[in-house]
Amino acid sequence: xxxxxxxxxxxxxxxxxxxxxxxxxxxxxxxxxxxxxxxxxxxxxxxxxxxxxxxxxxxxxxxxxxxxxxxxxxxx
Numbered sequence: 001x002x003x004x005x006x007x008x009x010x011x012x013x014x015x016x017x018x019x020x021x022x023x024x025x026x027x028x029x030x031x032x033x034x035x036x037x038x039x040x041x042x043x044x045x046x047x048x049x050x051x052x053x054x055x056x057x058x059x060x061x062x063x064x065x066x067x068x069x070x071x072x073x074x075x076x
Contacts, residue, residue: 007046007050007051008050010042010045010046010050011046013042014039014042014043014046015039017035017036017038017039017042018035018036018039020032020035021033021034021035021036021039030071030074033067033068033070033071033074034071036063036067037064037067037068037071040060040061040063040064040067041060041064043056043060044056044057044060044061044064047060
């Protein structure tokens, strides 16, 4: 049970934000991108500070950029 919250539940929060973001975007709600960006920032912090995983950090920086682009281009 202690492993469930090994990373202070930040991994669970990031995962739930990602799932909710997918649901919102699937329903064509622009704010799904905002939730994805919050999830990306959470994964970046988690990867850098607690996991020492530069792959998670790099991947989520790329995802953060693409989600920001999607948010900005939504109405164009």
